[in-house]
Amino acid sequence: MAPPPKEVDDVPRLPMPSRNPLPLSSAQETAVREVYHARVREYCAAEIKQFADCALGHTFSVPWKCREQNRIMNNCMISHATQDEQDAAREEWFALRLKRQRDRELKEERRKEQEKFHREWWGLPQVDKDGEKGKEVLRRAERVGGFPRRDEDALSKDRHR
Incomplete structure (x- = not known):
């Protein structure tokens, strides 16, 4: 498994207020999702870069030319897109x-x-x-x-x- 994402500045981090999920506003849930997606993209940065390099210079033919890189990238993202990762993103959002x-x-x-x-x-x-x-x-x-x-x-x- 890849290392966890890098720390953001040297800001003190607060603990989760509760282990039970707290109701958040729509904007707050969106912010948590952004943290979650950023963490998953960070884990799969190498696979995303390979796909992007393959797609460079292609337009309509990307689905055929880069099928293997796309499959590898999607498998990586699916493997890291877990409930545990969502919980970690929520904890990171609360900590910041x-x-x-x-x-x-x-x-x-x-x-x-x-x-x-x-x-x-x-x-x-x-x-x-x-x-x-x-x-x-x-x-x-x-x-x-x-x-x-x-x-x-x-x-x-x-x-x-």
Whole structure:
């Protein structure tokens, strides 16, 4: 079996909140799938490269000319596309929560700097609500599982009736 994917930067990694699957939003599930597919592609990088090299310069004839490389590539990807690999991708996604939070904070700082530069460049007055939008972005943490936001204070759905 191929070695696991390389570590991403030197960001502290958080553990999985629970061994039970947590409900994630559609966007979060998409991000987990992207991690999963990237891990599988990394395992089969050599086979993918062989197929790509064979397909280079061919258009319509790729299915016939590169049949063997395509079969080898697909077999490799199928052999690594397992439930264990999906679980590992989910754990990696959860572990990198701090990195995503730091990236959001850096993006917000950059947005503030650009806004300040824009205001100085065009001679616009400073707005009284300086940074309110940014503070809201930083206050909003990444939600994982639980009730939707409108039901956070409720114990159950029946309580609203």
